[in-house]
Amino acid sequence: MDNETIARTFMELADVLELTGEVQFKVRAFRTASRAIEGFAESIADKVTSGGKLKLAGVGDGMIRRIKELATTGKLEELDERKKQLPGGLMDLMNLPGIGIKTAQQVWKERGITSVDELETAAKQGALRDLPRFGEKREEKLIAAITAWRKRASAPKRWPMAEALETAEALCARVRAMPGVLECQFAGSLRRRRETVGDLDILVAAEASHAIAIMDAWSTMPEVAEILAKGETKTSVVLKGGMQADLRVVPRESFGAALQYFTGSKEHNVAMRTIAVKLKLKVSEYGVFDAKDKSIAGVDEAEVYQAIGLQWMPPEMRENRGEIDLAKNDALPKLVELGDLKGDLHMHTVESDGKSTLEEMIEAARMAGRKYVAITEHSQSLAIAKGVTKERLRAHIQRIRELREKFDGKMTILAGLESDILADGALDMADELKQLDWVIGSVHSKLDMDRESMTKRVVRAIESGMIDCLGHATGRMLGHREASALDIEQVLHALKRTGTAIELNSSPLRLDIHENGARMARDLGVLVAINSDAHSTRELSFLKYGIGIARRAWLGPEHVLTTKSAKALTEWRAARAS
Ligand code: DGT
Ligand code: CA
Numbered sequence: 001m002d003n004e005t006i007a008r009t010f011m012e013l014a015d016v017l018e019l020t021g022e023v024q025f026k027v028r029a030f031r032t033a034s035r036a037i038e039g040f041a042e043s044i045a046d047k048v049t050s051g052g053k054l055k056l057a058g059v060g061d062g063m064i065r066r067i068k069e070l071a072t073t074g075k076l077e078e079l080d081e082r083k084k085q086l087p088g089g090l091m092d093l094m095n096l097p098g099i100g101i102k103t104a105q106q107v108w109k110e111r112g113i114t115s116v117d118e119l120e121t122a123a124k125q126g127a128l129r130d131l132p133r134f135g136e137k138r139e140e141k142l143i144a145a146i147t148a149w150r151k152r153a154s155a156p157k158r159w160p161m162a163e164a165l166e167t168a169e170a171l172c173a174r175v176r177a178m179p180g181v182l183e184c185q186f187a188g189s190l191r192r193r194r195e196t197v198g199d200l201d202i203l204v205a206a207e208a209s210h211a212i213a214i215m216d217a218w219s220t221m222p223e224v225a226e227i228l229a230k231g232e233t234k235t236s237v238v239l240k241g242g243m244q245a246d247l248r249v250v251p252r253e254s255f256g257a258a259l260q261y262f263t264g265s266k267e268h269n270v271a272m273r274t275i276a277v278k279l280k281l282k283v284s285e286y287g288v289f290d291a292k293d294k295s296i297a298g299v300d301e302a303e304v305y306q307a308i309g310l311q312w313m314p315p316e317m318r319e320n321r322g323e324i325d326l327a328k329n330d331a332l333p334k335l336v337e338l339g340d341l342k343g344d345l346h347m348h349t350v351e352s353d354g355k356s357t358l359e360e361m362i363e364a365a366r367m368a369g370r371k372y373v374a375i376t377e378h379s380q381s382l383a384i385a386k387g388v389t390k391e392r393l394r395a396h397i398q399r400i401r402e403l404r405e406k407f408d409g410k411m412t413i414l415a416g417l418e419s420d421i422l423a424d425g426a427l428d429m430a431d432e433l434k435q436l437d438w439v440i441g442s443v444h445s446k447l448d449m450d451r452e453s454m455t456k457r458v459v460r461a462i463e464s465g466m467i468d469c470l471g472h473a474t475g476r477m478l479g480h481r482e483a484s485a486l487d488i489e490q491v492l493h494a495l496k497r498t499g500t501a502i503e504l505n506s507s508p509l510r511l512d513i514h515e516n517g518a519r520m521a522r523d524l525g526v527l528v529a530i531n532s533d534a535h536s537t538r539e540l541s542f543l544k545y546g547i548g549i550a551r552r553a554w555l556g557p558e559h560v561l562t563t564k565s566a567k568a569l570t571e572w573r574a575a576r577a578s
């Protein structure tokens with residue numbers, strides 16, 4: 001047992017003693033001992049168990065006895081006993097920012113509060129303000145702290161793809177700079193671009209002689225909050241935000257096989273192995289092996305697939321949904337890529353709830369390689385998002401048209417609107433829509449309607465013929481709000497009948513329409529518009545998340561509206577209007 005753990009245990013015992021009203025000198029003795037142990041240069045556990053003479057101020061015979069107990073049994077009976085005497089929720093109280101032992105003790109003794117729930121209720125009722133060192137301000141702060149604590153406590157066990165991607169890319173950059181690292185890539189569900197990710201799986205190719213140093217560097221990165229398991233080939237850590245990340249070090253000659261194996265999915269790997277077995281081959285994270293256990297592939301991933309007679313396939317397809325048969329027959333579809341996207345048909349500026357100006361957005365989109373954009377502010381009914389009035393919309397359209405000259409030839413700028421689909425399915429600002437170049441219809445309120453009403457509402461908006469695209473169809477927010485009860489299939493049929501597109505909103509928490517809906521759209525022949533819904537220039541890059549979902553839905557460029565050229569898009573719109 002390391003000094004830190006022992007020191008922490010002593011500190012906890014001191015807290016518990018103080019909380020139960022033990023005499024101060026005893027409490028202080030444990031704190032003094034804790035600090036002395038923490039600062040001790042050698043392993044204090046080794047020292048006392050080997051019977052060596054310990055001369056450390058503040059650590060007398062009583063403390064040494066406790067250290068021995070901890071080092072041999074892993075726990076301290078005294079602490080467990082004392083904790084049993086405390087009301088269950090009391091220790092939670094001390095985990096709240098701004099609450100120390102003194103306050104916990106105070107609210108417990110004076111108000112009988114023994115849990116976070118009770119503390120919150122009391123603060124809300126104003127029942128704490130009369131306590132010494134309290135007051136209304138402190139009550140308010142406490143309520144805010146409790147709200148934040150709850151949010152953390154119920155943090156999702158799965159992480160949005162965007163957050164995971166950013167974290168993984170930063171970690172990989174760090175790892176690539178470590179001595180001896182030949183190659184580094186993330187695998188797992190993130191490489192397959194699932195909308196949420198359970199943990200990060202990072203792979204490194206390196207000589208075995210570097211493995212220990214790499215693991216040491218990995219587990220001491222500033223991002224690391226906790227080390228779960230540390231070995232020579234695998235080290236798992238929890239990052240400061242709570243995300244788990246596994247690092248695996250493999251030899252160069254196995255890197256492709258490991259990348260294939262740890263990219264998964266598990267179901268895909270199982271199906272692959274079945275194929276291999278028929279060929280009397282064995283596939284593992286170390287390589288592809290023949291009947292004599294001779295390695296025939298492993299350095300790169302494509303080679304692993306080829307060795308068992310399959311085409312290499314994009315990670316987004318590896319879910320055992322028919323991709324293996326297609327790969328066997330050289331019949332894999334070509335998936336859409338970020339570079340195929342020519343335009344972006346959903347974005348906001350400061351005119352509604354965006355952060356960047358019209359000119360900034362257009363210039364940034366141009367720099368990002370877009371050939372056209374639609375500026376789609378919120379409509380009037382969405383007051384919280386500064387929805388535009390009729391007058392403001394008209395002035396905005398005017399400004400957009402003027403800007404066209406400035407960007408002449410470099411960029412096609414469409415004057416659009418994100419018209420709110422009202423509760424009855426009518427479109428907000430319906431009379432203003434005809435003058436626009438591009439209209440999105442989106443539901444923003446009353447998302448809890450029953451399935452039938454919600455479906456009717458959206459179908460009515462589509463059948464009005466006034467919208468070009470249905471925006472973020474389900475209204476979900478990953479980790480915050482469930483998808484509405486909408487019948488996607490019925491909606492897609494309405495879109496098909498009217499030649500209307502469906503949006504794949506690439507905003508990290510939306511990814512809406514989701515991959516199943518996007519797949520159904522493809523099967524039905526409804527075009528998918530991959531849009532950013534950017535509210536600032538930075539957010540224009542959200543398209544990369546939407547692309548991941550589109551690829552998981554097996555969309556090719558031909559299924560995506562925003563791969564069309566500006567001219568082809570205008571023609572498409574003209575054709576559906578007629
Ligand atoms: P996650 O982390 O829950 O979002 O999903 P994954 O797919 O990243 O799963 P994870 O992290 O448990 O494992 C990474 C990959 O390792 C997984 O996609 C496939 C491979 N793998 C893990 N366990 C097994 C297994 O028992 N059998 C096979 N064939 N592959 C496995
Ligand atoms: Ca994973």
Ligand code: CA
Nearest residue numbers: 199200201246
């Ligand atoms: Ca994992």
Ligand code: ZN
Nearest residue numbers: 346348418533
């Ligand atoms: Zn929007």
